[in-house]
Amino acid sequence: MSFSYSERLLPSFWQVLASMLVIPAVWLITLPILGEFAIVVALAVWFVVIATMLARSKKLDIRDGRFAAGSAQIPLSLLGKSEIIAPEDMRSQLGPDLDARAYLCFKSGKKGLVKIDVSDKSDPTPYWLVSTNDPRSLVEALSRKN
Structure with missing residues (x-):
C-alpha cells in the first residue's frame, strides 16, 4: 500500500x-x-x-518509498526512528548538541523540529533535523514506511 505526505515550509x-x-x-x-x-x-x-520567498520555500515529501526534505532525499528503508524535539530542546539540538555531519532542513519561525536517525552504516550522516509545521503528522507518516 502506497502512502504519501507533503508539506511546504512557507514564510511566516x-x-x-x-x-x-x-x-x-x-x-x-x-x-x-x-x-x-x-x-x-x-x-x-x-x-x-x-x-x-515562496519559490525558495522548502518542501517535505514522502512518496514512492523516498523521503525528501529540501534538496536532499533518502529511501525510507534507510531511516531509523524519528522523534519530535521538544520546543525547549530545539536550541541545544541546533547548537551545542548538533553533530556537524547531520543534514539540516531548518526553517526559522517553525515551531516543530523532528530528528530522524539514518540507519545506513555507509552513510556518514547520522541523522536529519527537519523543521515542520506538524511534527506529529510527519513522525506518523515516517513510522508507516513498512
Whole structure:
C-alpha cells in the first residue's frame, strides 16, 4: 500500500511583514529618478521578493518509498526512528548538541523540529533535523514506511 505526505515550509507572517520594508527603501531610492512611478517600481520589487520567498520555500515529501526534505532525499528503508524535539530542546539540538555531519532542513519561525536517525552504516550522516509545521503528522507518516 502506497502512502504519501507533503508539506511546504512557507514564510511566516512576520517574514512577509518584514519584507515590506523593501517598499519604502526602493521608493526612496527611485523617487528622485522616477518621480510618481517610483511607488510602482517599489511594489514590483516587493512582489519579486515575495515570489522568491515562496519559490525558495522548502518542501517535505514522502512518496514512492523516498523521503525528501529540501534538496536532499533518502529511501525510507534507510531511516531509523524519528522523534519530535521538544520546543525547549530545539536550541541545544541546533547548537551545542548538533553533530556537524547531520543534514539540516531548518526553517526559522517553525515551531516543530523532528530528528530522524539514518540507519545506513555507509552513510556518514547520522541523522536529519527537519523543521515542520506538524511534527506529529510527519513522525506518523515516517513510522508507516513498512
